[in-house]
Amino acid sequence: MKFEPVTIKDIGKALGLSTSTVSRALRGSYEISAETKKLVLEYAEKINYRPNPIALSLKERRNHSLGIIVCEIANNFFSQAINGIESIAYNRGYHVIISQSHESYERESVILDHLASRSVDGLLISVSSETKDYEHFRQLYEKGLPIVFFDRIVNEINTHKVIADNFKGAFDATEHLIKNGCKKIAHITSAPYLSISVERLEGYKEALRKNGLEYDEKMVHYSYHGGMIYDEVEEALRKAFKQKQKPDGLFAAGDRITTACLQALKKLDKKIPDDIAVIGFTNTNMGEVFNPPLSVVRQPAFEIGQVATELLISMIESKRPVTEFESKTLQTELIIRESSVKVNNAKK
Amino acid sequence: MKFEPVTIKDIGKALGLSTSTVSRALRGSYEISAETKKLVLEYAEKINYRPNPIALSLKERRNHSLGIIVCEIANNFFSQAINGIESIAYNRGYHVIISQSHESYERESVILDHLASRSVDGLLISVSSETKDYEHFRQLYEKGLPIVFFDRIVNEINTHKVIADNFKGAFDATEHLIKNGCKKIAHITSAPYLSISVERLEGYKEALRKNGLEYDEKMVHYSYHGGMIYDEVEEALRKAFKQKQKPDGLFAAGDRITTACLQALKKLDKKIPDDIAVIGFTNTNMGEVFNPPLSVVRQPAFEIGQVATELLISMIESKRPVTEFESKTLQTELIIRESSVKVNNAKK
DNA sequence: AACGTTATCGGGAACGTTTGCGTAAAAATA
């Protein structure tokens, strides 16, 4: 099937004008007489003329489109972040192309290549949990393609970055568990080389230290696929419960990890919060209908998306090469529900 | 910032060849000598040449991109469907542009215009819950832009359509509630003019009829924003419980509606399943961690996306105008958990 | 009357690519 849009040439032919005159009339150039303008404008309106953005892109070497790479859109944090991205992008006249790496380094590379060759004007990236090497990003970036990292950032590349305060969020979550009587807190997180993992781990450690609890690396487990593979999480939990001192608290990082933990705990027949108090680093809006209602650290996902997009667009539209880069950190929010509050604090 | 990709012209200049020779060498044309080909290929590889897809699009008047319009990506059904769409599209060499209508007719129109003017080669659409008028679709469609509807389809436009068996899914869900002792079943669904709403309502009615239960329109409530506005759902539930005969069963249609119902029932302090048995038409993969574990009708979202995409691509690549259209219906799956099974069937 | 202004428009190149056509040199044929 073919879709034949009307071109500036058609208008010219119909009106007996050259393409350049039509083009200028459409743009409202001062060197076109009022009547010609009116003629062209009215005719264009009548036949519903739309400029061909592809031809424009070719000419201006600009696309007015932004590429997004995230692991999964079926993840509350990212779908909210994408909404934030869209809200800014559309207002500024940019289109948005969303791609999913599905936590695979290879897919990430392929997508990156695809997106770059499709000439997006800039990239918003949250790296996959498999990614340890950043050369693919660096190559494009050094060629002049603007990139802004958000959430899972890569510190090795010097550009704008936007994250939640993972350290403080993790600290607050962990300390909250401690204050609720937890003595041994398990931490299940994403791949260890991910920026969010190290930041959250540091917050977790600091809360333990400050409250006089010993850090036990046997209590920290990495889900290398960010909770996408359920068995990884169940296995991690099983191991944690095999230790001499069993965990009585759990701090789960990430959307998928948190829900996977909930499923696994149910399967292992552990009661929340009595057997184990749980708090998750997740943006689900259904925390309260879980069993029991889930305490969470909530990230300002929408705002993160917005801020990252503003930075990216400013970078794209900057006349001179940008040399000063910002790293923005947005605050998290601790939402306490039942899953982290032991019914009988004195019991232990 | 500017991003300067290498062109075929650069290669020609560097190798002392014309652009046409380089182009042909790259495509492996038979009229280029083996050594020249080798020369060009190696050089192109070395400087990492990528053809400019924009120039190609302009030439071929093809984009190799597909537009998707859904209400929300933060909806399990749609994110799964999108995964299905991507899985086919990428294999066939198409890129995918995702847009969200957020259940707004106006945004849908704007997006549609935007997508069409960006010259996507075809469109995959699930209409917004606000959409009652289909002229915007029809106009584009009649101009020759291939469109495939999925899930929320529009019967008035004659093209390919792909849906789940909403009638049977609703019938099964309702009958399941009846078999579990429900005498009065409330049904909360999306806007009444949506195809999925009427299909599901019919299934619901048929199950009542077949089992000798009277259809009471006071038990059917429409959430005009598809559950996006929580208050709509809570209000609907409140009304249902104000009837002389209170509902003892609830069939909730749609992802957002189902979770909103769960929240509202909790707020209204109704016990599930004893006060009211619940089954949802939803694709959440967390049904089992809900309180109580949620019975659901599951749609083959991934497959729906795949089938729709295959149909769309076949339409795009068809040489002659397509005149025979298919309407595919995929089967749903009933997953029984605790929320729909009354502990004491005899109690009532 | 000869020139400079101004207003209004068209010609054509350019963006990166493909492709029909033309053509020189090399090879094959007569």
Place this chain on the structure above:
DNA sequence: TATTTTTACGCAAACGTTCCCGATAACGTT
């Protein structure tokens, strides 16, 4: 050796648009 065929490549147009550079006419200025 003269002619034809083949091989291997270049030229230029085309896709839709913008924009620099001219061109033309109608004025106004000396």
